[in-house]
Amino acid sequence: MLGWELPPHNSGGLGIACYQLCKALSKKGADIEFVLPYTADYSSINFMRVNPAHPQDVRAVMQSGIAYDSWKYIKANGEIEYVDLFGQSAMYEEAVGRVVEAGSFDIIHAHDWLTCRAGLRAKMLTGKPLIVHLHSVESDRSGQIGGGNPLVREIEGLALLIADRIIAVSEHTKKAIIREYGIPADKIEVVHNCFDPDNLIPESGDNAYAYLHQLKQEGYRIVASVGRLTVQKGLPNLLHAFREVVAREPKTLLLMVGSGEQRNELIQLSADLGIGQNVVFADFQRGKRYRDAYAIADLFVMPSVSEPFGLVALEAIGYGTPILVSRQSGVAEVINNCLKVDFWDIQQMANQITAVIQNDVLRDELHANSYKEYDRLSWDDSAEKLWHIYSHHSVKVAA
């Protein structure tokens, strides 16, 4: 299994999804070696082997920053080098090449474009079947159809062509793969991401957002959004919609948790729209402050322009909050009892948010019913599908 990150050293949903999926797969009897591009202690993971793939002559690779920044490579001779994302991907490829020559396995399973070069090299060297698992497509990340970095598109496209099988995390992503790269639909299997209710860390103590809690006592209602502040997430539309909400319900606050390159632009925009006092930018958070953001809210909004899945929406339900998600998201395929909106439809977004703010019965009914759906979700179902695909390809190889 070739992956780019695992929690707690993760920057988003990819690491969490890999972790949960491997855990469920191991219950089915899968013997997994998870190969990471950086050095970290994962001795607490007992359901698979986690190893860093160090390039030749490199002693340790240190992640830095919260997202996709340059990493620190500490060489055997003590020298230090900083390498950017493309460099990392190439270093990882080389390192994985040496790992596969040493070990024995039946399937190569590569997650997202960053591991694609390594996946291709592994397939080339061993002839084993390659499964490319896409948690997002470059056009999703750029927020534009046909868009994104051409170098990334080239790697992604090539891997999709050569892969024996492609896994997409949603129908939405499957469609994007077909649209962007002309891959035949029958080569792509949808295995929805999931969220195990058992893994939800329960709330504890008083909510970390004490002031928001106090305002709620005074009749305020809170709308929350959690995620990177980046073009893919469609947040300017949410701010425009929120202005219409505040115009009708002044006692409403929008809590935005996350950071990203759009941060300053969004702060400026909320001021320009005259709702600066109603929008709270809480920055990137982990742990209790991350969980409490969901819990304090009356409605969670995920207005993404393109969202391959959207685990945050499931977490919101887990913490007692109903969701409004864009139709351009994978999670809209697994949860029926939620509000859905086209990411560009600012009026409808405002209409739906206002309705929830004004009607506690709507809020409570939405949540109670979505929670029933959420409670039935299990990574085991996703692992079952994958196991089936593994078996199919292993048999073919043996024969």
Place this chain on the structure above:
Amino acid sequence: MSKAIVLYLHVHQPYRVRHYTIFDTGVRHDYFDAPYDDRESNERIVHKVAEKSYLPTNRHLLELLQEHPEFKISMSITGTVLEQLERWSPEALQSFKDLVATGRVEIVGETYHHSLAFFYSRAEFEAQVAMHREKIEQLFGQTPKVFRNTELAYNNDLAYWADKAGYKGILAEGWDKVLDWRSPNFVYRPAYTDNIRLLMKNYRLSDDIAFRFGDRNWAGWPLTADKFRHWLDNTHDASVFNLFMDYETFGEHQWHESGIFDFLRHLPKEWLKTQGNAFMTVSEAIDSFDAVDQIDTPQTITWADTERDLSAWLGNNMQVSSILSLYDLEEPIVKTGDLQLIEDWRRLQTSDHFYYMCTKWFSDGDIHAYFSPYETPYDAFIAFTNAYHDLRSRLIQKGVEL
């Protein structure tokens, strides 16, 4: 001993609320005027149903009435559908008038707006029943003698009311829990009443036609008129077979391709082959047979779902709070004397609005979804609530304090 089929068809269309948003509330009052191509367009739906169901079915029914002097049917038609036919499908309305003109079609009374007013306001309920009676008299020259409440929602109170109001009969679901060991195939007397009689739907036979007819996995498929007659002829201890169903069964719920019209065309001829078999309207059935027992119904029953209660309309808090808020406006709205405002308020009382908000089986996506013009029950609630707030805003603009 003769046996009669009592075929009763219910015709109804609501005024669906369009995609009415918070930007419309207080600004525009056209809740029911969706653009023609929208899912909630009443005009488009009336055109479609008239073409697929009303016109072809009435053509068959008229032919049958002309061919068989023994053939008789009963119908109820709500005020809201009659208005929409007058406006958008006069030819369909005429085809109903042609049926009634044969003298062998009885119209059953109900609320004009297909509402649940009986359970919320007796005054409003009686006003709507009177409106419906006048509309039927005006269009069909008939005065209803038998009553049915919206969704066949029925209990002892309703029977008591209908008895006092002078109806000779009332319709209800033949639900096992009420009938106990008894059969729906007889005429009954409601408890605590003097003169009125009760006809109870034989839901097994009715649903064979209304729901199962086109189901190829059903053991009874394909259902032919001949087979159906055999089932009924072999039911010896019976005087009436109360086949109650939505009119839209013919051509809309069961498509033309299912053979439903062939079944309808052959039913009278087949049924009348057996000596003593008859068709009766609801009044004739009540006049022809004595009540065999009395039926006590303290709890409200309906003809919906496996629960046979009101939970499809009032099962969640969105539904309950919507209907309570709406009836809270009764006094101030009626007091204004503003006929347009009162009419818009009444159109919002139509039970369908609350049905669209039903979440019971939404996760599994089933029959309820098919009948709803909204993507989710929550969208139905939002459109309704925005319209409700507009009613309030109109009242406030008139200087009414709420």
